[in-house]
Amino acid sequence: QLQLQESGPGLVKPSETLSLTCTVSGDSISSSSYYWGWIRQPPGKGLEWLGSLHSSGRNFYDPSLKSRLNISIDTSKNQFSLTMRSVTAADTAVYYCGRLIGGSLIHYWGQGTLVTVSS
Amino acid sequence: DIQMTQSPSSLSASVGDRVTFTCRASQGISNYVAWYQQRPGKVPKLLIYAASTLHSGVPSRFSGSGSGTDFTLTISSLQPEDVATYYCQKYLGAPFTFGPGTKVDIK
Numbered sequence: 023q024l025q026l027q028e029s030g031p032g033l034v035k036p037s038e039t040l041s042l043t044c045t046v047s048g049d050s051i052s053s054s055s056y057y058w059g060w061i062r063q064p065p066g067k068g069l070e071w072l073g074s075l076h077s078s079g080r081n082f083y084d085p086s087l088k089s090r091l092n093i094s095i096d097t098s099k100n101q102f103s104l105t106m107r108s109v110t111a112a113d114t115a116v117y118y119c120g121r122l123i124g125g126s127l128i129h130y131w132g133q134g135t136l137v138t139v140s141s
Numbered sequence: 142d143i144q145m146t147q148s149p150s151s152l153s154a155s156v157g158d159r160v161t162f163t164c165r166a167s168q169g170i171s172n173y174v175a176w177y178q179q180r181p182g183k184v185p186k187l188l189i190y191a192a193s194t195l196h197s198g199v200p201s202r203f204s205g206s207g208s209g210t211d212f213t214l215t216i217s218s219l220q221p222e223d224v225a226t227y228y229c230q231k232y233l234g235a236p237f238t239f240g241p242g243t244k245v246d247i248k
Contacts, residue, residue, distance in 0.1 A: 069177070069185065069228055069239040082235040085142070118184065126232035127175050129196065131184045 024048035026119050026132035033138050034113075040106040040137055044119030045099070052077050052097040057122040060093065060104045062115035063134070070115070074125045075102065082125045109139045143168045145231055145240035155248045158219045162243040164212040164229030173233035174212045176205055179242075180225045188227075189214065221247060 030042035044058070051058060059074025059082075073083040075093040083091055087106070095102045106113060116136050120128040144167040154160050164174060172192035179185040187196045189205040192212055202217045216223055224247055229240040 068226075068242050069179075069230075071230070071237045071239060082237070084236040086236070123190075124232070126230075126235075126237040127187060127190055128177075128185070129187050131186075133184060 024121065024130050026121065026130060028117060028119050028132045028135040030135060030137070032136060033140065034109055035141050036110055036139055037108055040104070040109050040113065040139070042104045042117055042119070042135065042137070043101050044103070044132055045101050046121075047100070049121065051095055051100050051102060054121075057082075057125040058093075058095065058102045059120055059122045059125070059128070061118045061120060061128060061131075062113075063118070064112075064115045071126075072104070074122045076125065080125070111139050113137070114139045142236060143170060143231055143233075143238065145229055145238050147227075147229060147240040147243050149243060150241065151244040151246070153246050153248045154219050156219055156221060160216045160219050160223075160245065161213050162227065162245075164207075164214070164240050166210045166212075166231055169209045170231050170233040172208050173231055174205075174207065175230045175232060176203075176214045177228045177230065177239075178223075178225045179228065180222075185228065190232075216245075219245075219247070 057074040060072040075081045090107045116134040118134045119132040121130040176189040177185040193205045226242040226244045
């Protein structure tokens with residue numbers, strides 16, 4: 023059974039870097055045909071697709087965030103990560119990791135982790 | 142970028158009602174639309190992709206239709222467990238934008 027679990031700091035200071043990790047069990051990132059990615063949801067608001075990455079290196083990013091975002095894979099730990107630089111209060115959200123079909127459709131979701139950007 | 146809008150923003154209906162809500166793309170996107178359900182306090186779930194294909198395990202009371210710029214999600218007989226916000230998503234080219242959602246509750 024596929025499971026994804028986000029981990030990382032719940033509080034990040036403005037202008038600093040947000041770093042989250044998603045640990046995958048039940049599938050091998052390195053051999054999977056699927057993409058691995060991140061979606062966020064500001065409190066009380068809608069969903070925002072951030073980006074996704076395949077183990078081959080093929081990736082998709084939201085162009086409006088691309089300059090601040092990086093998604094990477096650690097196949098030895100069966101994990102993938104999100105880093106977002108220069109965060110502001112507008113980046114406060116629940117961050118979900120997911121397994122994606124074709125880089126876009128999220129068919130498995132982690133439980134989500136709230137990240138608050140505040141000094 | 143292609144923008145996605147949804148209407149209405151919220152609706153209230155009775156158990157057993159047929160409920161339909163819409164998603165509109167600012168440009169034609171063929172049938173590259175998915176629908177997600179997010180129950181209160183829960184993780185979103187994929188319901189429909191390719192505008193009308195039900196994802197595995199989704200009840201048959203859900204159906205989707207549309208192509209081009211206009212898409213609909215229909216619940217043929219609203220059930221209490223269908224109380225949720227429903228989001229459409231376009232996936233013809235990044236960014237794979239979500240619509241703002243339609244919130245459905247029971248009268």
